[in-house]
Structure formats: structure tokens, C-alpha cells
Amino acid sequence: MGGESGARARILVVDDSKLMRKAALKMLGDEFDVITADDGVDAWALLEQDASIRVVFTDLNMPRLDGYELLKRVRGAEDPGVQGLPVIVVTGAENDEAARMQALDTGATDFITKPFTTSDLVARARAHATHQRVTRALQAQSMLDSLTGLANKAGLLDRLQQDIAYARRHNQPLSLVRLELEDFRRFFLYYGRELADALVLQVARLVRARIRKEDTAARIGLGGFALSLPGGQAEGIAGMIERLRAEISAHAPRDEEGNIIEVALRAAVLAPDLSAGPGAQAVFDQCQAQLEATAVALPLPRAAPEVPPAPAVAEGAAAPVAVAAGELAATSIVAPVASEQAVESAPVTMGVPAPAAPVVAAATAAAPPAAAAVPAPAPTEPLRLDPLFDQLARGDSQPILQKLPQVITRLLPLFRLLGPNQRAQLIQFLQKLG
Numbered sequence: 001m002g003g004e005s006g007a008r009a010r011i012l013v014v015d016d017s018k019l020m021r022k023a024a025l026k027m028l029g030d031e032f033d034v035i036t037a038d039d040g041v042d043a044w045a046l047l048e049q050d051a052s053i054r055v056v057f058t059d060l061n062m063p064r065l066d067g068y069e070l071l072k073r074v075r076g077a078e079d080p081g082v083q084g085l086p087v088i089v090v091t092g093a094e095n096d097e098a099a100r101m102q103a104l105d106t107g108a109t110d111f112i113t114k115p116f117t118t119s120d121l122v123a124r125a126r127a128h129a130t131h132q133r134v135t136r137a138l139q140a141q142s143m144l145d146s147l148t149g150l151a152n153k154a155g156l157l158d159r160l161q162q163d164i165a166y167a168r169r170h171n172q173p174l175s176l177v178r179l180e181l182e183d184f185r186r187f188f189l190y191y192g193r194e195l196a197d198a199l200v201l202q203v204a205r206l207v208r209a210r211i212r213k214e215d216t217a218a219r220i221g222l223g224g225f226a227l228s229l230p231g232g233q234a235e236g237i238a239g240m241i242e243r244l245r246a247e248i249s250a251h252a253p254r255d256e257e258g259n260i261i262e263v264a265l266r267a268a269v270l271a272p273d274l275s276a277g278p279g280a281q282a283v284f285d286q287c288q289a290q291l292e293a294t295a296v297a298l299p300l301p302r303a304a305p306e307v308p309p310a311p312a313v314a315e316g317a318a319a320p321v322a323v324a325a326g327e328l329a330a331t332s333i334v335a336p337v338a339s340e341q342a343v344e345s346a347p348v349t350m351g352v353p354a355p356a357a358p359v360v361a362a363a364t365a366a367a368p369p370a371a372a373a374v375p376a377p378a379p380t381e382p383l384r385l386d387p388l389f390d391q392l393a394r395g396d397s398q399p400i401l402q403k404l405p406q407v408i409t410r411l412l413p414l415f416r417l418l419g420p421n422q423r424a425q426l427i428q429f430l431q432k433l434g
Contacts, residue, residue: 008033009129014043014058027118028125040065044073047082054132055125056087060095068106075107078165080158086128088112145219148204156218160228161280168274175232175271176283178291182264184223193417199253206247210240241267266294
């Protein structure tokens with residue numbers, strides 16, 4: 001019977017009788033990887049060190065630590081993997097009904113009574129090893145982020161709890177790292193799903209390449225990541241974060257026009273005090289609070305079009321003051337978003353920020369008296385889509401037709417959220433309408 005990845009499932013047999021240990025090895029050895037322990041003390045040491053154990057068979061009456069106390073330790077373990085192990089209690093003639101009930105109440109999974117046959121023992125081992133393998137496979141799937149293949153938040157907390165227990169038990173340091181792509185929600189809304197997913201996958205690949213086998217990396221939000229690093233040292237972690245930032249910057253994403261989109265990575269590192277016995281959620285919350293204390297709202301970078309150079313003026317000639325309307329439009333500069341407050345205060349329809357008003361470069365040279373200055377353009381009224389759609393629903397299509405280019409411009413960020421299949425369906429639908 002195969003365990004995970006085709007390996008034989010590992011079975012722990014705990015009994016103070018050498019004869020019983022040898023019998024179990026002979027009965028189970030052809031199908032399983034069998035290890036043995038003399039009593040509960042040795043068994044517990046093996047369980048703490050060996051995460052590959054899938055099933056435990058234990059006698060009840062043993063010196064130093066009996067089967068009842070071993071059961072209590074297993075069911076009270078900090079490591080969820082140990083806590084959920086199937087424990088089959090081997091009972092004999094000396095164990096009456098009350099002893100069996102006590103074992104059941106303490107957390108026994110199943111019973112087998114001496115004397116037993118090879119088929120009885122193998123059937124119990126096979127059933128519980130298979131169930132354990134399937135259960136762990138399902139748990140692993142439910143604890144993975146579907147996009148990156150990293151752990152999700154549930155998977156991180158599960159592994160972090162194990163790392164905390166191990167670090168406390170062996171008096172070793174542990175570090176938790178939180179990484180956050182700055183202002184990623186607005187990045188997602190403005191540039192679209194495909195570019196956002198590509199950036200997340202890039203960060204996940206870089207993180208995975210930087211961690212050790214014993215470390216755990218997780219994606220815990222839209223643009224958020226976390227790392228559990230057993231034995232991690234502050235200097236090494238700081239260097240790793242800086243290298244990540246440099247690599248992300250060197251391979252920064254580009255928009256549809258080929259302009260580089262600057263991406264910032266915020267980080268917090270926590271080396272928790274494990275002597276107070278904190279759980280995984282408490283440690284995570286502490287690191288999250290540390291990250292949020294460093295939050296800085298940044299505007300989305302928007303590349304401004306290049307301004308053509310001003311025409312050369314002959315020495316002694318008067319600088320031109322008035323320009324034609326077409327030339328004025330060519331020299332206008334679209335200002336980038338100045339601050340988070342500016343974004344929040346801008347008119348918003350369907351969750352997309354309204355475009356910023358253009359800023360016109362004014363001429364500063366003195367003008368001849370006869371020249372007439374071009375009046376500044378009147379402020380543009382923000383386009384609101386809801387009234388236009390309401391008129392269209394009432395059968396009046398003229399207002400929306402008059403402003404159709406502006407409407408399409410406002411809806412473009414929303415279209416960028418569509419995946420390839422959704423875009424293809426939209427195109428087919430529009431073709432049918434045409």
C-alpha cells in the first residue's frame with residue numbers, strides 16, 4: 001500500500017513487549033515502513049521528530065508513560081499534524097470494558113484485541129493510513145492559493161503553528177515576514193486583471209526562489225504575502241527583502257503603451273517572543289499591525305506624454321503669446337494624480353476614478369499690446385454615467401450618443417478587468433449586435 005508520493009506509509013508500534021514489537025514488524029513489514037518504541041516516552045520523542053508517521057498502534061499498560069498518557073499528549077499537541085493522527089489501541093485480556101471506554105474518551109481512534117491475526121492488523125493499518133493520506137491531500141488542496149501555488153492564509157497559520165511549537169520546544173528563533181504590494185487594489189482596478197495576476201505571479205516566483213526548504217511562503221490577500229522562517233536572522237531577512245525589491249524594480253510591469261509602472265513593496269519583520277506561548281493567529285496579527293503602521297498611500301504612477309520643445313525665437317524677437325487651438329492642445333500636459341486625497345475626492349462612477357483635469361502650460365513672456373490672449377478653457381464638467389444610462393433606459397439615446405467617446409474612455413478600465421474568455425464573449429456579443 002503506497003503512501004504519499006508512492007512511498008510506503010510509516011507506522012509507529014508502541015509496546016513494552018519485545019515479542020509484540022517483533023510480531024508487528026513481521027506482520028506489517030511487507031507493506032508498511034514500521035518503526036517501534038518501548039513505551040510512551042520513546043513514542044512521543046519519535047512523534048515530535050518525525051512528521052511522516054501516519055498511524056500509531058499503542059499498548060495501554062507500559063512503564064514510564066502508559067497508553068492513556070500518550071493519547072493525551074497526542075490529542076493535546078500543538079502541532080495539528082500530530083494532534084490528528086489515528087491512534088489504534090491494542091487491548092488484552094487484562095483490559096476490561098471500563099479501560100476501553102477510558103481510552104475512547106481520551107481520544108482513541110480504534111481498537112484491536114490480542115491475540116490478532118496478520119489480516120486483522122494489516123486491515124486496520126491499511127484503512128487508517130489510506131484515510132490519513134486522503135485527508136492530508138484534501139487539506140493540502142484547501143490550503144493552497146489557486147493562482148500562485150503558494151499556501152493561502154489558512155495554510156500559513158497551520159504551518160506557522162507547527163513552526164512556533166518546534167521553535168519553542170527546541171529554543172530556536174522564528175521570524176514572520178509580511179510583504180505587501182503598495183496600493184495594489186488600485187493597481188488591479190486601473191491596469192486590469194491580467195497585468196495584476198502577472199505581477200503577483202512574478203513576486204511569488206521571486207519569493208519561492210529566495211526561501212529554504214523548511215520555510216513557508218503564502219499569498220494571503222490580493223497583493224499580500226507572508227513568510228514563516230524558522231531560525232531566520234534579522235540581517236539575512238533584511239538582505240532578502242532588499243534583493244526582492246531590486247528584482248521587482250528591475251522587471252517592473254509595463255502598461256499597454258509600454259510605459260514602466262513603478263511598483264513598491266512594503267515589508268514588516270517580526271521575531272515574536274515565544275516564551276509567552278502565543279498562537280499562530282496572535283503572532284500573525286502582531287506582524288500585520290507592524291506592517292499597517294508603515295502604510296503610506298501612494299498615487300498610481302501615470303506617465304505623462306512628452307511635451308514638444310518650444311520653437312526657437314530669434315534673438316531680439318518678441319516671444320509669441322497666443323497660439324492656435326490645435327497648438328494649445330498639443331502643449332497641454334495631463335497631470336498625474338497628486339495624492340490619495342485627490343483620488344478619493346474625484347468624481348467616481350462604477351468604481352473608476354474620473355480623469356484629472358488637464359493643466360495648460362501658460363506663456364510667461366511679455367506680449368505686444370495688439371495681441372489678444374487666448375482665454376483659458378472653462379472647467380470640464382465631470383462625466384456622470386448614471387444619468388446617461390437612465391435616459392437610455394427611457395428610450396432617449398441622443399445624449400449618450402453625443403458623449404459616446406467619453407463614455408467608452410470611462411469604461412475602459414472596467415473592460416481591463418475582463419479575462420480572455422470574457423473579452424471573447426463580449427466581442428462575439430457586439431458582433432451580433434452589429
